[in-house]
Amino acid sequence: MVAETKYYRLGNEHSAQEWASIVATLAQAQRTSEQVVEQIYLDTFDWALCQDDQTLCVEKGEKTFLHLCCDGPTPDFPTTLAIEDTPKWPTDVPKGKMQKYLASKAGLRSLLILTHVRSEQIILHVVDKKERQRVRLIVEVNFQKTAPRRKALELGCRLRVECLAGYEKDFAKTVAVFAGLNQTSQLEFFESLMANVGKTPKDYSSKLNIQLDRDMRADEACKVILLDQLVQIERNVDGTIEDIDSEFLHDLRVAVRRSRSALSRMKGVLPATIEEKFSTELAWVGNITTPVRDLDVYLLDYPKYCDQLRTGLKDDLGPLYGFLQVNHKRARAQLVADLQSRRFKDFLIKWRAFLEKPVPVRPTAEQAAVSIGDIADKRIWKTYRKVIGEGSVIEEETRAEALHDLRKTCKKLRYLLEFFASLYDAKEVGTLVKSLKGLQENLGDFQDLDVQAGTIHDYSTAMMAEGISDPKVYLAMGVLVEQFMSRKGDVRQEFAQRFDAFSSKETEKLFRKLVGREKVKTILVKTAD
Numbered sequence: 001m002v003a004e005t006k007y008y009r010l011g012n013e014h015s016a017q018e019w020a021s022i023v024a025t026l027a028q029a030q031r032t033s034e035q036v037v038e039q040i041y042l043d044t045f046d047w048a049l050c051q052d053d054q055t056l057c058v059e060k061g062e063k064t065f066l067h068l069c070c071d072g073p074t075p076d077f078p079t080t081l082a083i084e085d086t087p088k089w090p091t092d093v094p095k096g097k098m099q100k101y102l103a104s105k106a107g108l109r110s111l112l113i114l115t116h117v118r119s120e121q122i123i124l125h126v127v128d129k130k131e132r133q134r135v136r137l138i139v140e141v142n143f144q145k146t147a148p149r150r151k152a153l154e155l156g157c158r159l160r161v162e163c164l165a166g167y168e169k170d171f172a173k174t175v176a177v178f179a180g181l182n183q184t185s186q187l188e189f190f191e192s193l194m195a196n197v198g199k200t201p202k203d204y205s206s207k208l209n210i211q212l213d214r215d216m217r218a219d220e221a222c223k224v225i226l227l228d229q230l231v232q233i234e235r236n237v238d239g240t241i242e243d244i245d246s247e248f249l250h251d252l253r254v255a256v257r258r259s260r261s262a263l264s265r266m267k268g269v270l271p272a273t274i275e276e277k278f279s280t281e282l283a284w285v286g287n288i289t290t291p292v293r294d295l296d297v298y299l300l301d302y303p304k305y306c307d308q309l310r311t312g313l314k315d316d317l318g319p320l321y322g323f324l325q326v327n328h329k330r331a332r333a334q335l336v337a338d339l340q341s342r343r344f345k346d347f348l349i350k351w352r353a354f355l356e357k358p359v360p361v362r363p364t365a366e367q368a369a370v371s372i373g374d375i376a377d378k379r380i381w382k383t384y385r386k387v388i389g390e391g392s393v394i395e396e397e398t399r400a401e402a403l404h405d406l407r408k409t410c411k412k413l414r415y416l417l418e419f420f421a422s423l424y425d426a427k428e429v430g431t432l433v434k435s436l437k438g439l440q441e442n443l444g445d446f447q448d449l450d451v452q453a454g455t456i457h458d459y460s461t462a463m464m465a466e467g468i469s470d471p472k473v474y475l476a477m478g479v480l481v482e483q484f485m486s487r488k489g490d491v492r493q494e495f496a497q498r499f500d501a502f503s504s505k506e507t508e509k510l511f512r513k514l515v516g517r518e519k520v521k522t523i524l525v526k527t528a529d
Contacts, residue, residue: 002079002136003165005069007189008181010139010157019157020122020139026177029124029137037061039117039142040086041193044109045239045248050201055190056102056111058086059119066093068101071185075101087111108300110245115197118143118152126174134167135174146196153196158189204235206251208258208418214373218269219359221372225262225419227355229255233285234348240289241336246296249335253293256285261415265379268367274354281347288338291331294455299324308483309476316472317480323463376420377515383413384511391439391499396492400450403495407443410436428514435507442498446491453484 010019024031040058043049049056055069066087068079077097087093088110090102102111119140126135138160143152159181163171194201210228212221232255239248260282263275302321306314338344363369390406414436421429460477501507512518 002162003074003168004163004171005071005074005186006161006175007071007184007186008159008161008178009184010159010181012156014157016120016122016139016141016157019159020124023137023139023159024124027124027126027135027137027174029126029135029174031122031124033123034121035061035123036118036120039119041114041117041190042086042111043114044106045112045244046109046204046206047202048105048107048109050187050190051205052105053187055186058083066098068098069186071187077101086113108245108247108250112244114199115193116145117155117193118145126170128170134164134170136162136164137174138162144193144196155192158184206232206254208421210419211422212372212420214371214376214423216372217359217368218266218370218372218375219363219365219368221375222262222266222269223355223359226259227352229259229262230348230351230355233259237339241339243332246293246300249289249293249296253286253289256282256289257411258415258419260286261412262419265383265412265416266367266375269365269370269375270368271363271365278347278351278354281351285344285347288335292328292335295324295328295331298452298455299328305480309479313472313476313479316470316476319463319468319470319473320459320477323459323466323468372420373423376416376423380413380416380420381511381515381517383409383416387413388503388508391503394495394499400446403443403446403492404450407440407447410440410443414440424514428510432507432510432514435502435510439498439502442491442494446488446495449484449488449491453481453488456481456484 014022020031023029038060040060042056042058049068053071057067057069059065059067064083064085066081066083068075070079075097079098081094081096081098083093085092090099090106090111093099093102119142122139124137124139125133126137127133140158140160142155142158144155145152159178161171161175161178191201208228210225212224216224233252236248236252236255239245240252260279263270263279263282267275299321302317302324305320306317309317359368367375387406387409390402390409394402394406414433417429417433417436456477460474463473509518
């Protein structure tokens with residue numbers, strides 16, 4: 001097990017063989033073997049590993065290994081694992097701590113191949129008197145394949161020094177003799193590999209990070225927000241069409257919802273004709289992506305459905321899975337056609353053209369020239385009060401639609417807090433988002449259970465219409481619906497507690513402080529006196 005690794009950039013004044021001799025002399029190491037391996041670097045589309053300064057590499061030689069490379073201390077499990085082939089999903093990795101770790105990092109994302117490197121390696125070891133290996137040293141010359149029919153790019157020599165677990169003192173002594181060499185890092189090497197193939201590590205995240213200034217004109221700030229979300233939509237189109245993983249479509253839909261919310265929450269900031277036109281187009285994009293996303297969710301949740309059933313019913317659910325797959329394939333074909341249609345392409349072109357156009361000197365929209373700080377304060381406060389108003393009238397007998405409406409309003413408030421986060425104290429916004437998140441989770445669970453119960457029932461009707469006559473599958477689906485309804489009741493009971501926590505006086509004070517409503521209240525009191 002490798003406990004720590006250090007890297008050194010070796011100059012061009014010596015060949016790899018000469019460097020190996022120099023390293024062996026300095027470290028009093030023995031040359032043990034040579035090998036040529038193919039290295040395949042992997043990460044998710046949102047750079048889940050690189051975000052934590054880690055890289056994942058498949059190394060193919062006589063055997064194939066998966067290496068989780070870290071600068072400095074490594075996780076407390078073996079970071080080198082024998083595998084059969086390059087994994088596309090964390091589940092393709094043999095079960096164990098490595099698989100669990102990669103699954104926790106990647107989530108629902110697939111592992112994408114980023115680049116290929118041919119590595120010519122000379123391997124040396126520092127050994128003790130009993131010939132036990134204590135430190136591994138690898139002198140490598142790397143060649144990167146940057147394009148299919150292009151000559152491989154030579155990257156020069158590099159020294160990799162690996163600390164074997166339990167021999168940290170020997171590692172420290174070995175590293176000390178290389179103090180005169182140019183130390184580098186795996187991340188620096190990885191970044192250079194990505195630059196050679198035109199990729200920028202950490203250039204994508206679905207999280208909002210919009211920088212605004214309180215004195216910025218509202219229409220200009222609105223365009224910044226909407227352009228940021230348009231970029232998110234554009235970045236996820238190809239991955240959605242290629243069906244790389246379900247998160248491309250998810251992120252595309254989130255960007256669409258955020259865009260629609262920005263337009264609806266900031267009415268009067270952009271011209272009415274623009275609001276109407278592009279709200280319609282964004283609603284259309286939301287509609288054409290809904291069928292596939294819904295089926296994605298049911299296919300992803302299918303293993304959970306099976307786990308909820310007793311052993312005798314699990315296998316009976318099989319026809320439902322087949323039904324979902326057939327309908328998913330059909331819906332995806334339509335989605336791909338829609339995303340490749342002239343209407344969708346025109347929408348992207350015209351939306352970007354408007355958002356990149358400088359704001360007019362004399363705007364026609366009523367709120368266009370108002371400072372975004374004032375707009376943000378008012379819209380956040382108004383939406384917060386709407387959440388409180390809608391939630392306060394919900395009782396045990398209130399229809400489910402009221403909770404669904406409240407969920408939508410909470411989502412709009414969440415988006416506003418995230419859109420305008422840079423205008424406020426980060427800690428205060430974080431506290432409010434966390435408080436809101438607890439209520440959102442409850443409302444989201446209620447919505448999911450309510451919709452799932454109805455959808456599974458609708459699926460049973462559709463399956464019957466398609467000639468699926470096995471009564472066992474309908475019995476299993478009926479049990480699922482009963483479980484959804486039971487869990488829905490439990491979640492409904494939790495709502496009052498969650499809403500009470502969010503509608504507390506303490507939370508109200510935080511919102512008042514955030515948007516400057518404390519000052520307004522004080523002035524009113526003094527005037528009354």
